[in-house]
Amino acid sequence: MMPKKIGILFKVFSREDYKEGFLDGHLYMNTIDYFRKYEEELDGNIADKFEALTGWLQPHDVILTLEVNGEKLTLNPDDMAAPTTISMKKHDYANVYCMTQLHSHDIDMSCVKGAEEERLLREYFTLPKESQNLGAYLVIIVNPAAFLERVRLAVLEHMEREDVYAYQAKQVIYYDENTTSLTLKEDMEAPFYKQSKYAHQSEFRLCLLRDNPNNKAFTLNIGSIRDIATEIRTEEFNSLIEIKRN
Secondary structure (H helix, E strand, O other), X not given: OOOOOOEEEEEEEOOHHHHHHHHOOEEEEEEHHHHHHOOOOOOOXXXXXXXXXXXXXXXXXXXXXXXXXXXXXXXXXXXXXOOEEEEOHHHHOOEEEEEEEEEOOOOOOOOOOHHHHHHHHHHHOOOOHHHHXXXXXXXXXXXXXXXXXXXXXXXXXXXXXXXXXXXXXXXXXXXXXXXXXXXXXXXXXXXXXXXXXXXXXXXXXXXXXXXXXXXXXXXXXXXXXXXXXXXXXHHHHHHHOOOXXX
């Protein structure tokens, strides 16, 4: 029987040696600060100077009071030309691993109802052209639960050695940067919120918080995943997905 809700977890690579390293279980995790400072011509691709914000406040939601030499100065919404951003220094050094997860959202895959649900599923399970800019090689995790369990066990070893103090893995949530104000109370949530111009990436992210004042990348070794993965060319992905109405 087909599951009611399903997802496909995979990773796109720009180089074959990166792909082989992943299949060998070496997860190379750059820092949040790396993505904030990354420079490229494409918009909505890798670079994101607004990574891991705990606050993105539209001008109409902010009144700012400053005290300078004993005098208070109040800035009203009309005085602000752009949203106010809030971030935490510790997120600069957080290490993240970015993957893609296409999923059925709230549609019951065991009973696809009508042409509209079929159309939506085709949309949900289509890899956008923008995502293909990430590289020519694609590795599909055919057993996501086993993959995440291997990640969890590897992270647990680091936590026991006290060189990692927090870990989370989940789908990224996208917010409308033009109309929405974002305020997060939980620190660990910040790496899992991105602006809507990145929504085409449908990102699933692993995140480690650790003492990393030198802002270094980190390689998490989880052991070979060749038994739970398959590889294809990125350009082949969409042709392999078949959606049928019941």
